[in-house]
Amino acid sequence: MSLAEPAALPRATSAAPRLHVLKRFTAGFTASLPAYLLLLPSLVFLALFTYGAMGRVLIDALYQRTTPKAPVRFIGLDNVSAVLADPAFTGVNNLIYAVGTAIPSIGLALLFALALSRTSAVTSALRAALFLPVLIPMVAASALFLFIFLPNVGLLDSYIGRLLPVLPNWLGDPDIALSAIMVITIWKNAGYHMLFFLAGLQAVPEDVMEAAHLDGAGPFQRLRYIILPELKPTFLFVTVIATLNAVTQVDHVFVLTQGGPSNSTNLVLFYIYQQAVEHYDVGKASAATLLTLAALMGLTALSFRTLADRESGP
Amino acid sequence: MLFPRRLMLGLAIAGTLAGALAFPALAGEGPTEIDLFFPVPVDGKLARDMGTLMKEFNETHPEVKATAVYTGSYDDTLIKTRAAIKAGKPPSAVIMSANFLLDMQIENELTNLDPLIAADGTTKEKFLGQFFPALQGNAVINRSVYGVPFHNSTPLLYINADQAKEAGLDPNKPPQTWAELTEWAKKLTKREGDKVMRWGIAIPCAYDYCGWMMETLTMSNGGRYYNEEFGGEVYYDTPSMLGALTWWNDLIFKHKVHAPGATPGPAVSTSFISGNAAMMMLSTGSLTYVRDNAKFSYKVAFIPRNVRNAVPIGGASLIIPPGLEADKQKAAWTLIKWMTSPEKSGWWSRATGYFAPNMAAYKTPDMVDFLNKNPDAKTAVEQLDVAKPWFATYKTVPVRKNLEDEVMLVLNGKKQPKDALTAAQKAADETLKPYNAETSLKLP
Numbered sequence: 001m002s003l004a005e006p007a008a009l010p011r012a013t014s015a016a017p018r019l020h021v022l023k024r025f026t027a028g029f030t031a032s033l034p035a036y037l038l039l040l041p042s043l044v045f046l047a048l049f050t051y052g053a054m055g056r057v058l059i060d061a062l063y064q065r066t067t068p069k070a071p072v073r074f075i076g077l078d079n080v081s082a083v084l085a086d087p088a089f090t091g092v093n094n095l096i097y098a099v100g101t102a103i104p105s106i107g108l109a110l111l112f113a114l115a116l117s118r119t120s121a122v123t124s125a126l127r128a129a130l131f132l133p134v135l136i137p138m139v140a141a142s143a144l145f146l147f148i149f150l151p152n153v154g155l156l157d158s159y160i161g162r163l164l165p166v167l168p169n170w171l172g173d174p175d176i177a178l179s180a181i182m183v184i185t186i187w188k189n190a191g192y193h194m195l196f197f198l199a200g201l202q203a204v205p206e207d208v209m210e211a212a213h214l215d216g217a218g219p220f221q222r223l224r225y226i227i228l229p230e231l232k233p234t235f236l237f238v239t240v241i242a243t244l245n246a247v248t249q250v251d252h253v254f255v256l257t258q259g260g261p262s263n264s265t266n267l268v269l270f271y272i273y274q275q276a277v278e279h280y281d282v283g284k285a286s287a288a289t290l291l292t293l294a295a296l297m298g299l300t301a302l303s304f305r306t307l308a309d310r311e312s313g314p
Numbered sequence: 315m316l317f318p319r320r321l322m323l324g325l326a327i328a329g330t331l332a333g334a335l336a337f338p339a340l341a342g343e344g345p346t347e348i349d350l351f352f353p354v355p356v357d358g359k360l361a362r363d364m365g366t367l368m369k370e371f372n373e374t375h376p377e378v379k380a381t382a383v384y385t386g387s388y389d390d391t392l393i394k395t396r397a398a399i400k401a402g403k404p405p406s407a408v409i410m411s412a413n414f415l416l417d418m419q420i421e422n423e424l425t426n427l428d429p430l431i432a433a434d435g436t437t438k439e440k441f442l443g444q445f446f447p448a449l450q451g452n453a454v455i456n457r458s459v460y461g462v463p464f465h466n467s468t469p470l471l472y473i474n475a476d477q478a479k480e481a482g483l484d485p486n487k488p489p490q491t492w493a494e495l496t497e498w499a500k501k502l503t504k505r506e507g508d509k510v511m512r513w514g515i516a517i518p519c520a521y522d523y524c525g526w527m528m529e530t531l532t533m534s535n536g537g538r539y540y541n542e543e544f545g546g547e548v549y550y551d552t553p554s555m556l557g558a559l560t561w562w563n564d565l566i567f568k569h570k571v572h573a574p575g576a577t578p579g580p581a582v583s584t585s586f587i588s589g590n591a592a593m594m595m596l597s598t599g600s601l602t603y604v605r606d607n608a609k610f611s612y613k614v615a616f617i618p619r620n621v622r623n624a625v626p627i628g629g630a631s632l633i634i635p636p637g638l639e640a641d642k643q644k645a646a647w648t649l650i651k652w653m654t655s656p657e658k659s660g661w662w663s664r665a666t667g668y669f670a671p672n673m674a675a676y677k678t679p680d681m682v683d684f685l686n687k688n689p690d691a692k693t694a695v696e697q698l699d700v701a702k703p704w705f706a707t708y709k710t711v712p713v714r715k716n717l718e719d720e721v722m723l724v725l726n727g728k729k730q731p732k733d734a735l736t737a738a739q740k741a742a743d744e745t746l747k748p749y750n751a752e753t754s755l756k757l758p
Contacts, residue, residue, distance in 0.1 A: 150581050151573060152513075152590045164509075169575030172519075173726050258521050261576045261722035277393045279712045279745075280421070 054293070061286035079287035088263045089271050089288060091295075096178065097267060098246035101185040106238055108190040110231075113197030114223075127198070131191040138188065142255035145184050146171075149256070171257050174264035181265050184252050189245060193238050200234030201227070240303040247296060268292050345379040346645040348406035351398075352382050353391040353630070363665040371652055378645040380406075388414070388630070389522055389711060395635065399423055404635035406646035409464055412452040412631045416545050416706035419455045420749070425634040427459040430647045444654075445671045451542065451703030453631055461631030462654050463671035465662055467598040468625045468697045469530045469617050471495075476610040477502060477512070477592045488615035492534075492561060495593075495618045499571035502592035514571035516591035517562065520578035524721055525714035527595060529626045529705055531558035536621030540705040546750040548707060550717055551739035557620065559731040563724050576722040597628055598694035601667030605688070614693045616700075623700045629668055660684075669694045708749035716741035 064075045083089050112130050116123040133141065148155040149170035157167045170180045204227055212222050250269045253259060259266035259274065266274075272292065276285035350368070354360045361384055368382045385391040388411035395408050410418070418424045431441045438459055442450055449463040475485035481501045489495040499514030517527055529539045537554025541547035549555065565572040577585075583600055585591040587607050595617060604612060617625050632650045634643060652658060660675035662668065664684050669691075675681055676695065685692055707713050720734035720741075729737075 150584065151575070151577055152581075152585050153588050167573075169573065169577065169726075172575035172577055172722075174723065174728065175726075260521060260719065261726065262719040262728075277396070278389075278715075279709065280396075 057286045057289050057293075060282050061290050062283075064283045065281075075283070079283040080291065083275075083284055083287045083291060086284075088259075088266050088274075089268070091268070093178065093264070093266060094247065094268050097182060097185075098243050100179075100182045101189065101246055102239060102242035105186045105189045106193055106235070106242060108186065109193030109238070110197050112190065112194040113201055114227075116194075117198065117201045127194070130194055133188045133190075134192045136188075138249060138251035139255055141184060141188055142252040145180075145252070146256060149180055172261055174261050177257055177261060177265045181252055181256065184256075185246075185249065189242065193242065196234050196238050196241075197231065200231045204230045236303065236306055240300070243299060244296070247292065345377055346641050347379045347381070348642055348645045348649065350380055350382045350646075350649065351385045351391055351395055351405045351408040353385055353388050353409060353411070360666055363662070367653070367658065367662065371649060375648065375652070378648060380645075380649050387522065392418075392711070396421075396423065399635050399637065402637070404637055406634065406638055406642045407650055408633050408635065409630045410461065410633045412449075412461065412463070412466070412627065412629055413704040413706040413710055415452060415461045415631060415633065416455055417708060417710045418633070419460055420545065420708055423635060424460045425636050425638070425643070427462070427634065427647075430643075431459060444673060446673060446698050446701075448627055448698050448701035448703070449671050452627065452706060461633045462650050464630055464632045464654055464659075465599070465666060465668035466627050466629030466671050467668050468627055468694050468701050469527065469595055470598055470601070470694060470697070471615045471617055472586060472594045472596055472600075472604060473613040473615065474502075474586065474589065474592045474608075474610055475613045477589070478613075481592075485611075485613045488613060489618050490616075491618050492620040496565070496569060496571070499565065499593065500569055503571045510570075510573075512589065513573050513585070513591045514569075515565065515593040515595070516572065516577060516582045516585050517565075517595045518579040518582040519576040519718070519722060519725055521715060521718055523579045524576065524718040525705070526597075526626065526628055528555070528558065528717060528721060530595065530617055531562060533624040533626060533702060534558075534617055534619045534622065535561075536624075539626075540707055542703055544754070545706065545708040546746050546754055548705070548713060548717075548739075548742050548746070550742060551735045554621075556731055556735055559721065559724060559735060561620070562721075563731050566725060567727060574725065574727060576725050599629070599666060599668050601691065601694070602665070603667065605667070605690070612690075614690045616693065616697050623697075625697060625701050626704045627698075627701050628704060629671075663691075667691070669698070707746065709745055712745050713742045716745060 061079050062074060062076060063072050064079065065072045112127075116127050116130075136144075151157060151169045151172065152161070152167060154170075156170065161167050168176055171177050208226055209222065212226055217225070247268060250267050250273075253265055253267055253270045257265040259270050268288065269292070272285050272288045275281045275288060279285075352360075352364055364382045364384075368380055371380055372378070383405065385394045385408075391408065391410065392414050395405065395410065398404050415424065428438060431438055434441075442454070442459065445453075445463050446466075449466055453459060453461040453463055471488065473485055473488055478485040478498070483498060483501060489498045495515070501514070502512070503510065503514035504512040518524070519527060532539050532555045535554045535558045537552055537558070538549055539555070540549065562572075566574050573591075579596065579600075582591065582594050583596060583603060586594045586596075587604065587609075589610070601614065616623060632653065634646050634650070638646065653662075654672055656670075656672050656674035656678055657680075659670040659672040660678050660681040663670035663675065664681070670676065670681070676685070705714070717738045720729065720738040723729040724731055724734045
């Protein structure tokens with residue numbers, strides 16, 4: 001997820017321009033022609049690279065190709081049910097991963113933002129330090145952690161090793177591997193989320209805070225009754241970003257565990273990749289893609305509605 | 315003053331333009347440009363050595379310009395090659411893990427090399443005769459040649475000789491059987507109270523390596539792992555594999571001489587180099603890395619047996635994907651023959667630690683010299699006498715992962731060997747089902 005994307009999201013929700021175009025379309029095609037012509041280039045590219053691909057996935061999901069010699073067979077929804085029946089495709093890993101990365105990283109981000117909300121030379125330096133992990137590409141960060149997690153001789157073990165009798169095999173134990181992956185994600189995303197909270201804190205009205213001060217509200221009361229309610233839209237937005245990240249980021253899984261050991265770190269996106277390139281099963285990969293897309297779209301629609309409600313509210 | 319300068323500038327631009335216009339015409343007669351995909355599956359500086367090799371080839375073959383493209387692990391190289399074939403831009407040659415050839419042949423992703431061999435005026439038997447017999451099983455499918463062995467390996471037992479001596483063991487008489495190895499591992503494990511300071515033995519288990527080690531242990535326990543003649547069968551739920559996995563499990567949980575959990579290859583070699591593991595089972599391909607980095611004296615030995623001495627081969631063959639233009643195919647074949655010639659084969663072997671598949675390489679003066687100086691490099695070649703082909707089935711990678719996922723559960727103490735192998739067999743049978751439906755179970 002790039003830095004530029006979130007800024008564009010809230011704007012896209014307003015439904016007014018589309019209605020407007022529709023009205024003009026009924027009024028006269030000629031009048032709207034230039035608009036369509038102007039839209040044409042982006043429509044062509046959208047059709048080619050977004051909707052075309054999605055349509056292709058939809059079609060592929062309905063067919064089965066077992067071996068190169070066997071003909072491609074129409075099997076309807078069998079691929080979808082096969083994916084749902086596959087123990088490797090449990091949403092459970094993703095759910096644990098999403099919840100286990102979103103909540104701690106948002107909590108940490110809020111803590112950092114509250115602590116560093118005033119601008120001074122020291123806080124600027126600290127902000128930069130906390131933001132640093134965001135600037136490291138996920139693959140590079142994972143490669144770093146590969147050495148940190150190395151059993152017996154890694155950075156982590158050489159410190160913790162003095163305390164424990166048998167050292168945990170961080171990436172080789174199915175009970176720990178997912179948590180290890182989650183730690184990297186939290187480390188990497190907390191600084192990114194902090195940025196949104198810092199922005200959100202700027203929007204907390206100064207006069208309300210002053211009034212609370214005069215009324216004798218303590219720091220905790222100010223946090224509980226003024227700052228947190230004012231940050232609600234930021235919370236919603238960051239939660240959406242964090243959840244989407246949990247589904248769309250798998251670079252560290254590729255580098256560190258490849259879904260293993262025993263599928264304990266197999267996230268949905270990695271599963272799709274496995275089906276497509278390792279098992280050579282395009283049908284099943286497409287079916288899994290469809291399921292993931294549906295879940296993502298549902299999630300996005302839900303969050304946009306919540307955001308829109310919020311915007312149109314008082 | 316200004317005028318000549320402007321004139322020169324104009325001339326320069328005109329010259330560039332003319333050059334650009336003339337370039338397409340020149341390109342037709344220039345060297346044939348070919349790509350070689352190569353993986354780096356083991357420790358060491360293989361990528362740099364590959365650069366040296368390509369430079370030499372291009373200098374001695376002006377009609378071809380070969381570029382080596384690094385493509386990650388063996389598994390990644392398969393994926394990237396398949397993607398390139400699908401995209402209609404196949405590489406001209408690939409160093410492909412030797413056990414993927416069958417799967418690729420089933421998927422129509424290999425060029426049959428028989429016509430190229432015949433065009434050179436030689437016979438299949440004569441061509442294959444250059445290579446060690448153990449390597450031919452993975453290169454020949456349905457009596458046609460599909461791959462040329464390039465660098466090969468067998469698993470070896472590496473022993474930290476200093477630590478062995480310290481424990482009262484003679485590193486010149488390495489363990490021959492599983493029983494002896496278990497004894498050695500027990501003596502070499504160092505504890506302080508409950509805390510293990512040094513493990514007796516380390517055996518790698520990560521995707522790819524894990525399956526190979528399971529084949530190693532199963533074969534030395536008398537087993538086969540897979541059907542060498544037919545790509546639709548694996549033998550996971552068998553006594554030979556059960557014995558192999560149970561022994562591995564015992565090393566961890568009963569004898570407590572092997573660290574629990576699945577440890578990837580690089581972590582195993584790092585443990586050995588840093589003295590944290592006194593013995594390890596690892597590919598010959600890591601030999602140069604160990605030789606360059608070990609600050610202690612070490613020994614290499616055959617993989618100990620329980621029933622018989624037998625190991626699978628590992629390593630890679632050179633293949634040519636289908637759908638290439640004739641001139642590229644010809645250039646790729648020239649490159650392949652050059653790379654597998656005795657001199658180059660020997661050079662690559664010395665640089666990497668893999669053994670040279672071309673038997674004549676061991677008669678070149680450089681190689682004789684090298685073996686006199688590094689007698690440890692001989693062990694892998696001697697072990698070839700008992701080597702067998704590497705497992706290769708329809709959908710090799712998923713079928714292998716069906717086993718590996720279960721083995722990882724056992725190594726982590728989550729499952730008993732018997733249950734794990736039953737589950738692995740069931741999963742693998744399911745993966746192989748479509749192929750069997752079209753071959754062994756397609757009845758008149």
